[in-house]
Amino acid sequence: MAADVSIIIPTYNRLWALPKTVESCRGTDCDVEILVVDDGSNDGTWDWLQEQDDVRALRSGGWGKPWAVNKAFRQSGGRYVRFLDSDDWLYTDQIDRQLELAEAEGVPLVVAGKDIYDDNANFVETQPWVYCDDFVAQQLGECDSSHYSAFLFRRDLVSDVPHRTVFPGADFASRDDRCFMLEVALKEPDYAVSDDPVLCHRHHGEGRLQFGHGIRSLGTDLQQLRINRNILYQLHQSDRLTMRRRRAAAKMLWPLAHRIAKVYMDEGEELAEWIYELDPSFRPPEEGLLGWMYRHVGFRRTEYLLRLRRLLVAPFRTSPKPNAHMFSLPPPEEAPTSADVKKDMPSRPRMVTR
Numbered sequence: 001m002a003a004d005v006s007i008i009i010p011t012y013n014r015l016w017a018l019p020k021t022v023e024s025c026r027g028t029d030c031d032v033e034i035l036v037v038d039d040g041s042n043d044g045t046w047d048w049l050q051e052q053d054d055v056r057a058l059r060s061g062g063w064g065k066p067w068a069v070n071k072a073f074r075q076s077g078g079r080y081v082r083f084l085d086s087d088d089w090l091y092t093d094q095i096d097r098q099l100e101l102a103e104a105e106g107v108p109l110v111v112a113g114k115d116i117y118d119d120n121a122n123f124v125e126t127q128p129w130v131y132c133d134d135f136v137a138q139q140l141g142e143c144d145s146s147h148y149s150a151f152l153f154r155r156d157l158v159s160d161v162p163h164r165t166v167f168p169g170a171d172f173a174s175r176d177d178r179c180f181m182l183e184v185a186l187k188e189p190d191y192a193v194s195d196d197p198v199l200c201h202r203h204h205g206e207g208r209l210q211f212g213h214g215i216r217s218l219g220t221d222l223q224q225l226r227i228n229r230n231i232l233y234q235l236h237q238s239d240r241l242t243m244r245r246r247r248a249a250a251k252m253l254w255p256l257a258h259r260i261a262k263v264y265m266d267e268g269e270e271l272a273e274w275i276y277e278l279d280p281s282f283r284p285p286e287e288g289l290l291g292w293m294y295r296h297v298g299f300r301r302t303e304y305l306l307r308l309r310r311l312l313v314a315p316f317r318t319s320p321k322p323n324a325h326m327f328s329l330p331p332p333e334e335a336p337t338s339a340d341v342k343k344d345m346p347s348r349p350r351m352v353t354r
Contacts, residue, residue, distance in 0.1 A: 003033035004099055005152070006078030010060075010068040011086035012039045015048055017202070020121070022055060024089035024200070029096045033078050036086075037068035066163035066176045073162075081158065083177070084149045087202050091115075094198040098152040105192045108154035109184070112194035114147050119204040129193055136235070137245045139185040140228075141252030148181050150199035157189055179227045186234060221259050225271065228253060232278075243279070250279040261303040262310075272299040 007025045011018055018036070025034050034055045038045050040062035049057035058075065060068035069083060080099060084090065098110045113128035129146055132138040138145050161183045163176045232249055235241040253275050261268025276282055284294040293302040 001031075003076075003078040004030040004080065005095060006033045006035060006073075006076035006081045007084055007090075007095075008069055008072040008076060008081065009034070009036045009084045009086050010039060010065045010072070011036060011041065011045060012065075013041045013043045013045065014086045015041070015043045015045045017087040018045060018048070021084060021086050021089045022052065024092055025084070025095070026054065027092050030099050032095065033076060035072040035076055037072045039064065039068045069163045069176075079155055081153050081155055082149065082151065084199075087204060088149055089200045089202075090149075091196070091198055091200065094194065094196060095152075097196070098194055098198060101192045101194060102152055102154065107190045107192045108157035109189050109191035110152040110194055111146060111191055112150040112196070112198040114150050114199040114201045115197045117200050117202045119202070121202065124203070126197055128197065129195075131193070134242075134244060135188060135191070136185045136240070137242075137248040139181050140231070140245055140248035142244070142248035145181070147199055147201055148177050149201070150197070153184070157187065158184060178224070179231075182227065182231045186231065217259075218263065221256055224256055225253075225260075246278040247282070250275045250282045251285075253278075254282075254284065257299070258303070261299070262307070265300065265303060268303060269300050 005028075009018075009021060009025075022034060022036065025032055035058060036049055036052075036055050037058045037060050038049060039060045046057070046059070049055060056075070058068075058072055060071055073081065080102065082095075094112070098112065102108075102110045111129055113126065115126050116124040118124050127144065127146070130138070130143045132143055134142070158180075161180060164179050164183075228249055232241060232246075235245060253271060257268050257271040257275060259268075260271060284291055286294060290302070293305070297305075
């Protein structure tokens with residue numbers, strides 16, 4: 001008989017946190033299947049997993065998080081599935097409550113907010129789910145979209161949405177969960193909202209790929225750019241790239257243009273120009289003199305002045321030297337411009353609150 005919920009946990013050298021993560025998945029009323037994928041850890045993770053009778057332990061050989069999650073999904077059997085990072089944990093009772101809500105409302109997705117904890121697992125704050133009447137715009141960045149580990153997915157909703165990356169095997173490739181949620185949002189599913197937080201999201205200093213340095217940081221930025229271009233292109237192709245959604249994307253892409261321009265000025269400026277094509281009314285969010293410069297001096301000149309400022313202050317700063325990473329960087333894909341957009345009315349999903 002199939003489990004009610006499959007919980008997929010990819011991990012790499014996080015034995016310091018994994019036991020708490022796994023423990024939070026136990027003790028439910030519903031039948032939970034726990035799958036942990038060890039992606040080549042050398043900290044004793046695999047040996048620890050062999051001692052856990054209720055955990056399906058898998059190995060993925062160092063190919064990265066997306067590959068590990070996809071392998072576990074193929075071998076899982078739950079009617080519903082959730083994805084959990086190995087440094088976070090769940091409020092156990094909420095697993096049952098989300099399942100009950102999904103079945104009572106007949107929806108394929110249940111979303112929720114999260115609680116933030118510090119490095120020592122001390123509570124910091126609650127970040128509740130933000131109500132929004134356009135799920136796609138929310139996932140594009142209009143407002144906070146919580147964390148997908150707080151969500152419960154019905155299997156048929158995500159069976160054709162793999163975890164993707166354009167840099168397979170590059171440690172735990174970043175942005176795969178963001179791409180996953182955007183692809184889910186393209187389906188504009190009906191969903192229910194759990195008012196109570198479900199996920200305990202730990203902020204710690206052990207390192208996350210989305211906060212990488214050096215060439216890894218550049219790879220992360222290119223991933224984010226490719227993902228957004230592809231998602232916006234698909235929205236455009238289906239006549240769903242509304243002005244609201246373009247504005248949400250422009251808001252998220254602006255800091256990306258700034259980061260890219262630090263190293264590649266032409267590409268950063270090109271992205272900035274695309275932002276203004278997406279949203280002709282876009283106004284840089286920076287305040288004071290910097291905001292005035294972006295508006296009146298222009299993106300390129302402002303970025304050159306910022307580059308000069310960084311050069312002047314660099315001798316007085318110290319920062320850790322990043323590790324070397326060797327991988328190829330593919331070019332970004334073609335994306336639509338505002339001239340391609342025809343319709344401006346989204347079809348909104350039904351949202352159930354409880």
